[in-house]
Amino acid sequence: MGNTAPYKVLTQTELSELQENTNLSQKQIISLFKRFEALDKDDTGIITYDKLFSIPELAMNPLVLRVIGLFDPKEPDPEKIQFNFTQFIQTLSVFSEKASNEEKIRFAFQSYDVSNSGFIDSDNMKKILKFFVGDCLNEKQISEIIQKTFEEYDKEKNGKISFEDFQKIIDIDDICDKMTILI
Template sequence: MGSASSLLTQYDIEEVQENCNYLFSQQEIVALYERFCQLDRNAKGFISADEFLSIPEFSLNPLSQRLLKITDGLNFKDFVAFLSAFSPKASFQQKIGLIFRVYDIDGKGRVTFKDQMEVLRDLTGSFMQEEQREQVLVHLLNEAGYTRDASLLLDDFIKILSKCNMKMEVEVPVD
């Protein structure tokens, strides 16, 4: 193991594992700690927005600005908790919980039509006109039994997305 992992004690590993509901093995926790230390360039103990944006896959993501509101300033324990939604062992509800947080940018526990339109705008950019976005979203909501006036809760998101076959996983390379 590298020098970064020597700062992580067995107790720390087990505590982080418990915090993320054992969705990562001890070896994966060590590998994630090494990556965390690489990203935490000034060894502050947390990862800033600029450091997250140094990850090409993150910075190229059309939702990166929304994700930054969730990830900016995460310490290692919170970093692993955030990534746990991407574990192959994570439940469907855990994955949807993260998606819900991306949509629920104000953190009030509700996603409005406006919130959904903003995400759709981020995802489609200039490839879709505003009227088209609105039509698509209204159609999707109607198909799921909701109107544009509905404020969706996490349970609504789970209900709507349960029909989707999505793969939201990341592989943690271990030595």
């Protein structure tokens, strides 16, 4: 008959609360709930690193570890991150067409802020560039990109790029368009 764990049924109250606390409609929440259930093959109500990496498209994406890290920014090891449906919805809410540009830009900034310090430093930038370019650029080329970026955008010359500086670096319209998906 299958497991009838309480998380397997969303009540109208839960749907309303999730809708109120996210940028998602009830229809989108139900759709994401079905996707969550498909990932949660063992009916635990928790998604783990291993469950996510069972999806070939995610396993091949070099940025997936960083996105997984955003589900629980306090956990430094993506392989230890676990999240429930509410955390899943709250994180994915930023990709809704209803999410503000500010929310999308903050999410993008957090993707670069690997150390969760509130700033992007050269180590953060190096890790992200390696995610993006893999082996296409050597260490010297990566260092040159980082140096030029910090020369131009590190206004305080303290080796850190703030959220405000980050907003000047990116193409806001482009990033917000790319961070909007129809759920």
